[in-house]
Amino acid sequence: MERNSNIPIRNIYYMLSYAYQTLNLSEYKQIGTEDFKNVKELYAEILSIGIPVLIRGGLSKDYMSVEETSNVIKGKIDINTTIKKNTLVNKKVAVVYDQFSEDILLNQIIKGTLLYLAHSNKINHKMRKSFYGLLPYFTEVTAVELDLKLWKNVQYNRQNIRYQFIVDVCRYLYEQLLFDESSASQITKEFQDEQRLSSLYEKFIYAFFKRESDYKVSRSQIQWDVDDGFKEALPIMQTDLILKKDHKTLIADAKFYSENMVARFEDGVAKQKSSNLYQIFTYINNWKKSPVEEVAGILIYAKTTALNQPNHVYQVKGKQIFVVSLDLQQDFNDIKKSLLSYADQFFM
Numbered sequence: 001m002e003r004n005s006n007i008p009i010r011n012i013y014y015m016l017s018y019a020y021q022t023l024n025l026s027e028y029k030q031i032g033t034e035d036f037k038n039v040k041e042l043y044a045e046i047l048s049i050g051i052p053v054l055i056r057g058g059l060s061k062d063y064m065s066v067e068e069t070s071n072v073i074k075g076k077i078d079i080n081t082t083i084k085k086n087t088l089v090n091k092k093v094a095v096v097y098d099q100f101s102e103d104i105l106l107n108q109i110i111k112g113t114l115l116y117l118a119h120s121n122k123i124n125h126k127m128r129k130s131f132y133g134l135l136p137y138f139t140e141v142t143a144v145e146l147d148l149k150l151w152k153n154v155q156y157n158r159q160n161i162r163y164q165f166i167v168d169v170c171r172y173l174y175e176q177l178l179f180d181e182s183s184a185s186q187i188t189k190e191f192q193d194e195q196r197l198s199s200l201y202e203k204f205i206y207a208f209f210k211r212e213s214d215y216k217v218s219r220s221q222i223q224w225d226v227d228d229g230f231k232e233a234l235p236i237m238q239t240d241l242i243l244k245k246d247h248k249t250l251i252a253d254a255k256f257y258s259e260n261m262v263a264r265f266e267d268g269v270a271k272q273k274s275s276n277l278y279q280i281f282t283y284i285n286n287w288k289k290s291p292v293e294e295v296a297g298i299l300i301y302a303k304t305t306a307l308n309q310p311n312h313v314y315q316v317k318g319k320q321i322f323v324v325s326l327d328l329q330q331d332f333n334d335i336k337k338s339l340l341s342y343a344d345q346f347f348m
Contacts, residue, residue, distance in 0.1 A: 007197070007328045009036045014332045016046075018211060019203035020165040027053050043173035044123055048130050050166045051110060055137050059107055060160045063098040102140045105153060106163045111138040112146045113170040122177050146174055172196060198256035201302055205254040206241050208339055215243040215250075215343065222251075225286045237283060243343055249295045250346050251283045256302040260310050260325065270308040272323065277314075284319050296346050298322040300339075303329075322346065 013031065017023045023031075027049050036042045069085065069092045081087075081094035117123050118132040144150065151171050156164055175196060210217045222237040241252040253276070261270035280297035287295050296319060301310050309325040324342050328335065 009039055009042055011328055011332055011335065012039055012200075013042060014335075015200055015204040015328075016169075018207040019200055020168070021207070022050075022162070022165045025053070040122065040173060040176050043169050043176065044117070044127050046169050047113070047117070047166065047173065048127060050169070051114070051134055054110070054163065054166060055134070057162065059102045059137070059141075060104060060163065061100050061102050062104045064101045064103060065096060065098060067094065067096050069094050102138075103142050105150065106160055106167055107138060107141045108144045109146075109150055109154070109167055109170055111135070111141045112144045112150075113174060114138070115143060116146050116174065116177075120177055148175070172200075197302075201256040202240050202254045205252070205300060205339070208336070209241060209243060209343070212336060213243070213340065213343065215245050215347070218242045218244075222283055222286050223288070225288065237286065239283060243347075245347050247290070247292045247294060248347055249287065249289065249293060250298055250343060251280065251287065251295065252298045252300055253280055253283070254300050254302075258304065260301045260304055260306065261308055270306075272310060272312070277321065277323075280321055281316060281319075284321070285317075296320040296322065298324065298342060298346070300342060301325045303327040320346065 013023075017032075022028075023046070028046070031042070031045055031049070034045070036045070067081075069087045071092045073093065076096045077093050079094075085094060087094055114131045114135055118128050118135070120128070123131075148171070151167070154167060206217070206219055209215060219239050219241055222239060224231050224234050224237070226234075239251055240254045243250040243252065255276060257273075260273070262273055263270050276299055280299055284295050284297045289295050298321070299310065301324065303309055303325040310323040311325055312323045314321040314323070322342065322345065326335065326338055326342075330338075
C-alpha cells in the first residue's frame with residue numbers, strides 16, 4: 001500500500017512554522033532543536049508553551065446572552081418565560097441580558113482539551129501535570145466534553161485570530177489521541193491522518209511561497225466564464241495558490257493523498273487522477289486573463305512510496321499543466337529548493 005504519512009516530525013514542525021507564523025515567536029524556538037518520537041509529542045509540546053502565551057495575553061472575552069430569573073430587572077424582561085414559569089409568585093421575572101465573559105467557545109475548547117490531556121495515559125506524567133496546572137486560569141469557563149463538531153462552530157476575527165494556531169493544534173492532538181484510544185480500524189485512522197495532513201499541506205504550500213518567493217501570492221476564487229451571466233448552483237472554484245509575476249500567472253493546487261496515481265486493473269499502467277486534471281484545467285480556462293497574459297496550472301502532489309509518481313508537463317489547448325511530486329521525507333532545505341524550482345520552471 002502507498003503511504004505518504006511517514007513524514008519526519010522535524011518536517012511537520014517546519015510545515016507548521018510556515019502555516020502558522022506564530023510558531024516563529026521566541027517562546028517556541030526551543031521546539032526546533034528538540035527530537036520527538038511521534039507527532040503527538042510535538043503537538044503536546046506546542047500546547048504546553050502556546051496556552052501559557054495565550055493566558056499571559058489575556059483570555060479573549062465576548063458578549064454572551066444570559067437567561068435567568070431575577071428580582072432585579074436588567075436587560076430585557078422575557079414576559080413569556082415569566083408567565084410560563086410563574087416567577088412573579090416569588091417576586092422575580094425572567095430576564096435576558098448580555099454579559100462580557102470569558103466563557104466563549106474558543107476558551108471552552110482549550111479547557112476541554114486541557115481536561116482531556118490531563119487524564120490521558122497517552123501523554124507523559126510531566127506533561128499531564130503541566131496541563132492540569134493551567135486549569136485554574138479557566139475557572140470562569142464552562143467545561144465542555146470534546147467533540148469534533150465543536151471546531152466546526154469556531155469563527156475567527158481580528159480580536160481572536162491569535163487563538164487559531166492553538167485551537168487548531170488542540171484539534172490535531174485530540175484527533176490523534178482519539179483514534180489511538182478508539183477501536184477504529186487502521187484504514188479509518190490512516191484516512192483521518194491523510195485529511196489532517198492534507199489541510200496542513202495546503203496551508204504550508206501557500207505560506208511558503210508567501211514568505212520565500214518574490215511572486216505576487218494570492219488564493220482567490222475564480223469566477224466561471226459563463227456566456228449569459230447565469231451562475232446559480234455552479235461550484236465555487238477556490239484556489240490553493242496563485243503566483244503572478246510580470247505577465248505570467250501560475251495557478252497551483254496542493255494534493256495530499258495516500259495514492260497519487262490510479263490503475264484500473266491490478267498491475268495495470270498508472271494514470272493521472274482525471275478529476276485533478278479536470279479541476280486545474282477548468283481553473284486555467286476560466287481565469288480572466290489579459291491579452292498579453294500567459295496562464296498555466298500546476299498540481300503539487302505530496303510524494304508517496306509508490307514507484308510511479310506524477311512528474312509530467314502537458315500542453316493542452318495552448319496552456320501548460322505541470323504535475324510534480326514533492327518529497328516531504330527529504331531534508332527541509334531540499335523541500336524549499338524543490339518548491340521554488342517547480343515555480344521557476346514556468347516563470348524563468
